[in-house]
Amino acid sequence: MTSLIYPLPACALGRTFKRLVFDARALDTLYSERQLKPSQPESGGQLLGTFSDDAVQIVTVTIPSRDDVRSRFGFARLQATEQAEIDEAFSAGLHYLGDWHSHPEYKPSPSSIDVITAKKLFRTSKSELRNFLMVIVGTSENASDLYVALVNGRRVRRLTQI
Numbered sequence: 001m002t003s004l005i006y007p008l009p010a011c012a013l014g015r016t017f018k019r020l021v022f023d024a025r026a027l028d029t030l031y032s033e034r035q036l037k038p039s040q041p042e043s044g045g046q047l048l049g050t051f052s053d054d055a056v057q058i059v060t061v062t063i064p065s066r067d068d069v070r071s072r073f074g075f076a077r078l079q080a081t082e083q084a085e086i087d088e089a090f091s092a093g094l095h096y097l098g099d100w101h102s103h104p105e106y107k108p109s110p111s112s113i114d115v116i117t118a119k120k121l122f123r124t125s126k127s128e129l130r131n132f133l134m135v136i137v138g139t140s141e142n143a144s145d146l147y148v149a150l151v152n153g154r155r156v157r158r159l160t161q162i
């Protein structure tokens, strides 16, 4: 898989950032966690990235640890694990940009609970970003079916590729 590029609305993540780029390696991880078989549990984790002059680049996506509780339609992460991962990433020069998870549907879209959870996460975070990213990977292998959105405490805005 090659990298994916999404144009960013003005000031969506920071004043100078015009593009959101998914590195090929991060996409490989996302796509390897798709729920292709009925027995596969929902997966999810964090989106970690770097900032350059005009782009935000997602370079790493974390996947569930053994402590995480997984099921086909639900996914609960242990908060201690989450914070430890954010701290570890930050010391490695990576910024937390939001969360991703899988859905067992071809063209995924967020559930009402996904939206409520994502807005609440943004409101209770201490991040300096103006939005977080919400990413949902379905079973489709087409990059255009990947759900990528900006979310803040008030609204969700889906991003589309160039």
Ligand SMILES: [Zn+2]
Residues within 6 Å of the ligand: 101, 102, 103, 110, 111, 114, 136
């Ligand atoms: Zn969901």
